[in-house]
Amino acid sequence: MLGKNPLLERRQRVIGSHSPLFYEQPLHIVRGEGVWLYDADGRRYLDVYNNVPHVGHCHPRVVDAIARQAATLNVHTRYLHDNIVNYAERLTARFDSSLSMAMFACSGSEANEIALRMARHHTGGQGIIVTDFAYHGNTEAVAELGTGFMPEARTTRRVHAFACPDSYHGPAGLGPERLADHYADSVQAAIDDFAAAGIKLAGILFCPAFANEGLLDVPAGFIEKAVARVRAAGGLYIADEVQGGFGRTGKHWWSHEWAGVVPDIVTLGKPMGNGHPISGVVASAELIEAFGAWGMYFNTFAGNPVSCAAALAVLDVIEEEQLLANAVQVGAYIASGLRQLQASHPLIGDVRDKGLFFAVELVRDHHSREPASAESAALVNAMRREGVLISAVGRHNQVLKLRPPMPFSRDNADLLLNTLDHCLGTVERQYHE
Ligand code: PMP
Numbered sequence: 001m002l003g004k005n006p007l008l009e010r011r012q013r014v015i016g017s018h019s020p021l022f023y024e025q026p027l028h029i030v031r032g033e034g035v036w037l038y039d040a041d042g043r044r045y046l047d048v049y050n051n052v053p054h055v056g057h058c059h060p061r062v063v064d065a066i067a068r069q070a071a072t073l074n075v076h077t078r079y080l081h082d083n084i085v086n087y088a089e090r091l092t093a094r095f096d097s098s099l100s101m102a103m104f105a106c107s108g109s110e111a112n113e114i115a116l117r118m119a120r121h122h123t124g125g126q127g128i129i130v131t132d133f134a135y136h137g138n139t140e141a142v143a144e145l146g147t148g149f150m151p152e153a154r155t156t157r158r159v160h161a162f163a164c165p166d167s168y169h170g171p172a173g174l175g176p177e178r179l180a181d182h183y184a185d186s187v188q189a190a191i192d193d194f195a196a197a198g199i200k201l202a203g204i205l206f207c208p209a210f211a212n213e214g215l216l217d218v219p220a221g222f223i224e225k226a227v228a229r230v231r232a233a234g235g236l237y238i239a240d241e242v243q244g245g246f247g248r249t250g251k252h253w254w255s256h257e258w259a260g261v262v263p264d265i266v267t268l269g270k271p272m273g274n275g276h277p278i279s280g281v282v283a284s285a286e287l288i289e290a291f292g293a294w295g296m297y298f299n300t301f302a303g304n305p306v307s308c309a310a311a312l313a314v315l316d317v318i319e320e321e322q323l324l325a326n327a328v329q330v331g332a333y334i335a336s337g338l339r340q341l342q343a344s345h346p347l348i349g350d351v352r353d354k355g356l357f358f359a360v361e362l363v364r365d366h367h368s369r370e371p372a373s374a375e376s377a378a379l380v381n382a383m384r385r386e387g388v389l390i391s392a393v394g395r396h397n398q399v400l401k402l403r404p405p406m407p408f409s410r411d412n413a414d415l416l417l418n419t420l421d422h423c424l425g426t427v428e429r430q431y432h433e
Helices: 007-016 060-070 082-092 108-123 177-195 222-232 285-294 305-320 323-342 373-385 411-433
Strands: 029-033 037-040 043-045 101-105 127-131 159-163 201-206 238-241 265-268 279-283 347-356 355-362 391-393 401-402
Touching: 043 411, 060 305, 082 101, 082 279, 082 305, 101 108, 101 285, 101 305, 108 127, 108 201, 108 238, 108 265, 108 279, 108 285, 127 177, 159 177, 177 201, 201 222, 222 238, 279 285, 305 323, 323 347, 323 355, 323 411, 355 373, 373 391, 373 401, 373 411
Parallel strands: 127 159, 127 201, 201 238, 238 265
Antiparallel strands: 029 037, 037 043, 101 279, 265 279, 347 355, 355 401, 391 401
């Protein structure tokens, strides 16, 4: 089947055969609008995967802001310009008052790279603690954090991993409080390992939604306990909001707010410019000023007038279209629909949700929780054939990842749930009868 497609052949010839593509039959998407994607034959697909077009594909407000600014001026940030100042003011106003300054970059990886450098400079330490199934980006220093994700990433002396805080797969029968202690002890073990090796701690870096880890159901109290231990050892708390930020998790603008622990550094990316590449680091004035005084940081494209125009328009749309409230309402509707499906489909072991972010974990057996990896791949492809785009994550790619653009409606939700019901039935018959 592969190789019959001329565009695919040309792609493989010039950008390599390992550049990832979704689906057994790759999609040739040519247009997007709202929650819909259209292929070259004009077929439309419901997008339940893409979080970067946060306020909807090609939202006219964002398109217009980009086009107008691109037609007026686009240049680096060494001249005064309103856009970067307006944006930094509006962005930081959405955070705790201690997080009052922002720096800009172009990707989540770069934002995390800055955060690492800032934490290491501030503490004078090198040691960074991450989960044992983290992905935070692709620069050399940030790839070191991807201990479980990328084959080439190796845990180095300056990176230690703690066990993912996971109520579904963690030790049974402990109850939330003891489970939180159990995982906080794993963070403490990383702190102790650094101390034993004579490596000073710089901090802990994690996504407070534990998105790439499979949108984990984290035992209540874990984040508070883990961060307290890191801070007691002199480290900083870096929250990677590249996936969980800008209202994705519904109730709050930032996923770290669920635990009520204010980070020292927050990194942002993906949805920030609705597809236009802009990312950021938000921290205290003290941290950012000290970092700037220590080493000049300049990034040619970051924070330019077009990027900031896009990002400003994203904030406008989130506020005016009340997308957080929509994430809460439609999110609750989808979560309840998924739990109904769980009651009738034995393949679904667990459903986890936060706002418009859902993880549906597929298992072969509810007791052993054996991952249903092949079934998950079959389901993702079956959904694509039916015109609904989803993906899978997790250590065994057994967790369906549903993360649609934020203006997702109840009607969209019904189409998603009905298609999932149908495809689950097909896959269950195919594998388990
Ligand atoms: N942090 C998280 C949590 C991510 O999911 C990603 C990308 N998947 C990144 C950082 C890196 O972002 P980028 O691809 O924009 O460099």
